[in-house]
Amino acid sequence: MFSAGSGGSLVAWSDQRSGRSACRASRLDFLGKYPAGWIAGGNLVSLSDSSQGLVSSGTDDAAGGFFVYTDVVTQFADIPVNVYLQHLTSSGGVAAGYPPGGKLMAAGYVGVAGMLPDGSGGLFLGWAAGPDNYEKIRVTRLDASGTATAGWPAGGVDTGLRDTVPGEPASDGAGGIYLVWSQGTEVKIQRYTSTGVVSGWPVGGLTVATSYAGADHTFVRLSNNDALVCWVDPNYVIRAMRVNAAGSLDVGWPAGGKEISPAIGQEHPVLLEDAAGGALILWEQHTGGPPLFLPQLYVQHLTSAGAVATGWPAEGVPLSSSATVRGYIQSLVSDGAGGAIAAWTDLRGSDEDVYAQRVLATGVVDPAWTADGVAICTAAGNQELAASTTDGSGGAILTLGDYADSNNPQIRAARLLVNGIVSTLASLVDAAVEPGRVRLHWYTADGSVTMATVERADAGGAFVPVGEITADGVGHLRFEDRNVKAGATYLYRLAVRDGATTSYLGQVTIHVPAAVSFGIDGFRPNPAQGQVSVVFALESASPARLELRDVAGRRVMTREVGMLGAGQHVLPLGQAAALPAGIYVLRLTQSGHEAVARAALVR
Numbered sequence: 001m002f003s004a005g006s007g008g009s010l011v012a013w014s015d016q017r018s019g020r021s022a023c024r025a026s027r028l029d030f031l032g033k034y035p036a037g038w039i040a041g042g043n044l045v046s047l048s049d050s051s052q053g054l055v056s057s058g059t060d061d062a063a064g065g066f067f068v069y070t071d072v073v074t075q076f077a078d079i080p081v082n083v084y085l086q087h088l089t090s091s092g093g094v095a096a097g098y099p100p101g102g103k104l105m106a107a108g109y110v111g112v113a114g115m116l117p118d119g120s121g122g123l124f125l126g127w128a129a130g131p132d133n134y135e136k137i138r139v140t141r142l143d144a145s146g147t148a149t150a151g152w153p154a155g156g157v158d159t160g161l162r163d164t165v166p167g168e169p170a171s172d173g174a175g176g177i178y179l180v181w182s183q184g185t186e187v188k189i190q191r192y193t194s195t196g197v198v199s200g201w202p203v204g205g206l207t208v209a210t211s212y213a214g215a216d217h218t219f220v221r222l223s224n225n226d227a228l229v230c231w232v233d234p235n236y237v238i239r240a241m242r243v244n245a246a247g248s249l250d251v252g253w254p255a256g257g258k259e260i261s262p263a264i265g266q267e268h269p270v271l272l273e274d275a276a277g278g279a280l281i282l283w284e285q286h287t288g289g290p291p292l293f294l295p296q297l298y299v300q301h302l303t304s305a306g307a308v309a310t311g312w313p314a315e316g317v318p319l320s321s322s323a324t325v326r327g328y329i330q331s332l333v334s335d336g337a338g339g340a341i342a343a344w345t346d347l348r349g350s351d352e353d354v355y356a357q358r359v360l361a362t363g364v365v366d367p368a369w370t371a372d373g374v375a376i377c378t379a380a381g382n383q384e385l386a387a388s389t390t391d392g393s394g395g396a397i398l399t400l401g402d403y404a405d406s407n408n409p410q411i412r413a414a415r416l417l418v419n420g421i422v423s424t425l426a427s428l429v430d431a432a433v434e435p436g437r438v439r440l441h442w443y444t445a446d447g448s449v450t451m452a453t454v455e456r457a458d459a460g461g462a463f464v465p466v467g468e469i470t471a472d473g474v475g476h477l478r479f480e481d482r483n484v485k486a487g488a489t490y491l492y493r494l495a496v497r498d499g500a501t502t503s504y505l506g507q508v509t510i511h512v513p514a515a516v517s518f519g520i521d522g523f524r525p526n527p528a529q530g531q532v533s534v535v536f537a538l539e540s541a542s543p544a545r546l547e548l549r550d551v552a553g554r555r556v557m558t559r560e561v562g563m564l565g566a567g568q569h570v571l572p573l574g575q576a577a578a579l580p581a582g583i584y585v586l587r588l589t590q591s592g593h594e595a596v597a598r599a600a601l602v603r
Contacts (some may be wrong), residue, residue, distance in 0.1 A: 001399050002117075005029060005063035005090065009389050011069055012045065013411055014058040021051040023069045026090060028397070028413060032475065033444070037091035043087050045069065046541045047094075048101035055083070060116040060144060063090035066123050068115045069102070075552040082106065083113045083127055085146055086562035095144070095381045103146045116169050116177065122149065124177050125168065127156070135160045139169075139177065141196065151195030159190070160204065161358045168218060172245065173225035177507065179205075179231055179477045181221045186210055187217045187231050189243055201247035207251065208241050209233075211258060220279055222304070226250070228279045230269045236304075238283055240302060254305035260300045261285075267295070272332045274341055277304030280340050280359075282332040284325060285318075297330060297344055299359045312363035319357040319365065320372040324348040331388040333396050335418060336557070336581050341396045343376065343416075347382045352382040354400050356416055369420035376414050380404055386411070393573065394418030402443060403413070427474075428506040433568035434516055435486050442477040442494060443508045444503035449505075453495040454479045486514040508533070508570055516568055518545075520588040520595040524570065527600035536588050536595070537559075546591035547571070551583050562590065 004010035013026040041182045055068045084102035087095035090460045091517030106127045115125040122143040138156030175194025188205035216232040227243045239257030242250035265286035266372040284295035298316035301309035326347040338361030346355045355373035356368040381404025395417045402410040432439040455463040493507040521535040544562035588595045
């Protein structure tokens with residue numbers, strides 16, 4: 001699963017609904033809808049009649065994706081396994097130059113394979129082939145067409161690593177690639193440049209750890225293109241070491257690695273770079289020593305200097321008060337404000353469920369979120385976290401496997417907003433205003449709100465019902481109010497009734513202009529506190545972009561808004577709500593026009 005488009009995501013899998021194993025992919029926009037060209041149930045990645053097993057997938061940096069798969073599912077040593085590459089565009093079709101059945105990249109007895117986006121619209125492809133499954137791993141870099149780039153042979157660069165060696169790749173941020181692996185009692189790292197050569201690094205790789213570290217090693221590229229490597233030592237303590245991009249260990253970090261917590265019983269680290277040269281680390285903590293029972297999850301923040309970040313406890317931040325984590329799949333995505341959102345499979349009830357929690361940049365669990373984690377899915381039967389990615393607005397999009405019906409498992413997706421709102425609540429998507437007309441659009445991710453009353457209040461007045469609306473079947477609720485006066489200000493909200501209880505959701509304040517012209521008013525309210533919306537007007541539905549920058553000129557948010565169409569719009573900015581207090585600059589561009597407004601956040 002990976003981000004695709006503005007606030008959207010793309011997920012891929014293999015299933016056997018057609019009587020054979022086939023690879024499929026599905027793209028969702030930020031509203032949870034299928035964009036044009038994508039269908040419910042997923043688009044076929046390959047039109048070949050052979051059975052396929054998905055190996056890996058990744059973004060093409062243009063809202064489409066690359067997919068690596070084999071043409072058989074069961075990989076016995078005497079059955080050839082061929083590796084293919086397919087490229088689907090943002091509209092769900094096969095990219096030009098790719099056969100319907102994908103490009104054959106490696107043939108016969110391929111033991112391992114995988115891919116990694118290169119950050120420039122291409123990818124790195126790795127594989128090992130040979131009848132004894134002990135061939136060396138080879139890596140090459142491909143452009144969007146699947147052609148090897150300059151310096152990288154089509155047959156790949158020989159890394160010298162056997163396919164039995166546990167390894168992990170990551171982009172180096174400069175067109176090359178890092179490889180980290182364990183060998184015997186050591187953890188090593190190597191860097192290949194954008195032209196496929198090793199330059200300035202030790203032959204055979206740089207040794208990061210020499211004590212037993214054969215399990216649970218992982219790493220992440222940092223914001224300045226250095227790397228942070230983590231591993232678990234023999235005492236079940238996770239250690240971290242910073243590796244400079246030039247090929248040496250950072251002398252400012254403790255020899256032997258920085259302990260992320262003084263506790264023991266740690267496993268399965270997950271890393272997230274913090275955009276400031278450091279990283280956040282999520283791990284399983286087994287109280288009392290080596291793993292025996294269900295663990296708790298903790299998060300720690302290490303700075304670029306190898307110290308625990310200011311305000312963070314030495315032992316890390318616990319995400320819940322009890323040890324109920326189940327399984328080895330956890331995820332950690334950025335909240336866009338120096339903190340992170342963690343998700344996991346939980347066994348606090350009789351079945352497996354999916355929960356999530358947010359940790360703020362200050363080293364505390366977000367007090368606005370549910371204590372012990374927000375329940376993403378607690379339906380009957382077992383649900384397990386599969387993957388997650390950022391929604392581009394400070395929240396997260398999660399995929400999970402639903403095994404309530406063991407004979408018909410399902411893949412589901414949920415969006416978790418930055419404020420921890422559960423998916424059953426309706427949130428405002430957009431408000432469009434023209435002289436004499438207000439159009440409102442709400443959304444509830446799981447479609448649980450099927451009917452609602454729209455209430456309106458004049459500025460300073462009481463709310464009164466102005467209409468009844470019904471959802472469209474996939475969670476979208478829309479209302480148009482033509483009984484408005486130019487120059488007037490109104491408040492709107494949804495009233496949702498459940499028996500004797502009424503919930504009020506998605507409130508928004510609207511000012512009806514006498515005329516609409518291209519421009520931006522800024523935050524509403526301004527200064528803004530808590531939930532933040534921005535008010536702007538477009539002249540047409542042509543491409544338009546909204547940017548938010550801090551006073552240093554750094555871009556902290558970008559949204560494509562042209563699809564909202566002509567008129568005045570009130571757009572909620574979940575990511576802005578997570579930013580620190582200060583002065584910001586909003587910039588709106590469309591068809592050669594530009595409008596700028598200053599806005600303030602207070603806390």
